[in-house]
Amino acid sequence: MDLNIKHKIHRELLGPRLVEIFDTRESRFLYFGGKYLQSQMLHNEPERLALVYTRYMVSALLLLPELRRVLIIGLGAGSLIHFLRHHFPDCHIDCVDHSKRIIEIAEDFFEVKECDRVAIHCCDGREFLASPPSPLPYDLILIDAFDEEGMATGIYEASFFTLCSDRLHPDGVASFNIWHNKKTVISNVIRGLQSSFPHNYLLPIPYRGNVIANMLHKPIAWHRLLPGKAQSRNLQEKYQIEFNTIGKLAIRKNMKLPARLRWFLRYL
Template identity: 35%
Template structure:
């Protein structure tokens, strides 16, 4: 059965749907390089955690959607080589036609295939792995399993970071976080869920991440100046949720 792609526009925002009301990606037409959806912004908090991965050189994105994360990194991380794995050719075609996905084979490699299989068969390591893959029924399938998270960990560089978009609409995301917890030996932190029901979990390899909220905010100010992305509200929400004991983010 082929995937039903639906493109809509409202109030200057173009959205991608897989034959349902569920938004699979969005782009503000006047600012195509900016991140529109809150959860995509939160996934970029990973750029603040470590000095070594402030400018990741090798990035793997699983799930293309409207290419928001891909375009943001392409524009703002000029030294990064990006690999995007998307299982549906129609999504890639839609991203090119409607969401300004750039064509630059030297810096941006698009792979049509299964994300879990790609990682399992890869001989590469990555500084940043972003997981955001769902079907029309908002199911992540193999991308939310213990074996997958174990394979992702094995393909992170020494200071590598994984950020994964989890959904908490139906069953909640606690079981997903537990799977990541097992795969990464407890090195995981889930942010409080957004209003949309998305929750972003981060997991790391190598040395522990230990940074104060104040230092994160300083880094966020620099990131905002460089890219226009404002993560200060995210960090305030994290602080208010008391996720970081003693004002320290530790993973």
């Protein structure tokens, strides 16, 4: 028996959007538009990030001195919530999605639940940031607002980036998942982000069209992205994230060769 055979367990039209949920023995999947995979949850390890782009997004944890407050825009099936609740139980999480039905699907099929530390808000991401429930800044902002047509309109544009910048803690990181079938669109989004944040690094995901753009107010502590071998191994076992691979990619893609050589001579 092939354990990877997908069995459809739910199908509905959400306006013009086709929403489907599939099961295998190991995982549950959320698809939009008949072919666009949005989320994957492992039945026995819901806290483990199964999709590579989600692991690249949260790899910015290495740069954060503390994780007290997180904002997620774009719920999907709630994989980021599961990960953060498991590893950072004292952290407060605000998650925003404009679709009440997507929130219901996440609750009914993907074990997503509100609690004292997790608040799910059904509203527009821009409206939420313009008038958040608390004046306290976020240590980590994760933007993953997509449908079958690509990046959500109104989210991936300059005025929204400014709101994110205003709500980000001075030591924090805002991580944006960027994807489009036109490279010019991706380039325009990145330029808009770079105009709103003074420091950034990009993570083009190998063999995929996604680019993770990590934006900061402070200079990047590159040495934190490549911890020593023992620490890297411990972190990878704890979080199930390939930190060493991601850190090397960050340095290779964002530093010019002379700077890379100086950095490696200093820290390695």
